[in-house]
Amino acid sequence: MSPHDGHGALGAQALLQAWEQAQALHPLQRADVLLGLAWPEVAPGAWGTLPLGTRDAHLFTLFETLFGATLDLRVDCPACGEALELALRTTDLRPEPPDAGAGVPPLQCEGYELAYRLPGSDDLIALIDTGDARDPDAAMARLLDRCVLQARHAGQPVAAIELPPPVIERLQQEMAVHDPGADLRVALACPACGHGFDRRFDIGATLWDALDDWAERTLAEVHTLASAYGWSEPQVLALGAARRQRYIAMVQG
Ligand SMILES: [Zn+2]
Numbered sequence: 524m525s526p527h528d529g530h531g532a533l534g535a536q537a538l539l540q541a542w543e544q545a546q547a548l549h550p551l552q553r554a555d556v557l558l559g560l561a562w563p564e565v566a567p568g569a570w571g572t573l574p575l576g577t578r579d580a581h582l583f584t585l586f587e588t589l590f591g592a593t594l595d596l597r598v599d600c601p602a603c604g605e606a607l608e609l610a611l612r613t614t615d616l617r618p619e620p621p622d623a624g625a626g627v628p629p630l631q632c633e634g635y636e637l638a639y640r641l642p643g644s645d646d647l648i649a650l651i652d653t654g655d656a657r658d659p660d661a662a663m664a665r666l667l668d669r670c671v672l673q674a675r676h677a678g679q680p681v682a683a684i685e686l687p688p689p690v691i692e693r694l695q696q697e698m699a700v701h702d703p704g705a706d707l708r709v710a711l712a713c714p715a716c717g718h719g720f721d722r723r724f725d726i727g728a729t730l731w732d733a734l735d736d737w738a739e740r741t742l743a744e745v746h747t748l749a750s751a752y753g754w755s756e757p758q759v760l761a762l763g764a765a766r767r768q769r770y771i772a773m774v775q776g
Contacts, residue, residue: 532560533589535741535760542738545731549651551644554582554727557734561585571645576618576704578644582726583617590733598711602718607711616724618704627701632693635686638673639694641702642666667691670698747771 541560545553555570558581570578586594594611630637646669650662664684671683671694686694699706707724744767745759751774759767 532563536757538589538734539738539741539760542734549648550725550728550731551648551651553731554578555644557585557730558582561588570643571648572643574641574643574702574705575647576641576702579618579704579707579726582730583613586726586730586733587613589730590737594729596709596724596729598722600713600716600718601720603713603716605713605715607713609711611709616707616709616726618707627697630694630697632690633687634676635681635690636675637671637686637690637694639671639698641698642670642705646670663691663695667694744771747774 537560541556545556548556555567558570558578559565559567561584562581570581592613594613594616596607596609596611598607598609599605600607627639627641630639646666649669650665653665667683667686671686674681674683674686707726708721709724710719710721712719741760745756748754748759748762748767748770749756752770762770
């Protein structure tokens, strides 16, 4: 189904409604609205508890369904400021989702034994809500407090905030190994100055930008056709993209 079809869960009307509803939300929550539209059978609260890579794998699928397999990326070179425009394939970036059902094995490190879970978007939202997102150390402490289920040293329980830095570092490495899609990076080389650098890739933000562009274009089409023919918004959207384009061409003569 493409967003240009008028009807259905991912039809133009439903997408415009979701776009409008999600405007005021945080980017992480916007993605949840779109995921809920595409997978209505999944409980609304479930997306935020999935490992980030699993959630992002669904966002890749939704992007492909709506907009195809090409991702247009615009990045400014940090060295010379040159604007780089790249067309990437979703298949080049799509992470292998972790096996969410299996959970992660306990970690043993420096005499500590940790049971933990992989972070989901609920955990990231909790950091933003408390303002910890601006303080990396406080954010990591709070994230560990949420994701470390049990920590023991020499048989005694230990609070997550009391874990020594080498154990925390190792835990972060383990989390990255078990959920490689949680932090997707694209390696880039500037054609103007040759500088090599990498950039974090956020499929949720990319999907939202594409939807935002599509919504603006679609509203302009509705405006043109509603003005010319007196049709209502649902009537214009029910036409489908190809017929809308033909009528707009005739209106603009
Ligand atoms: Zn450059």
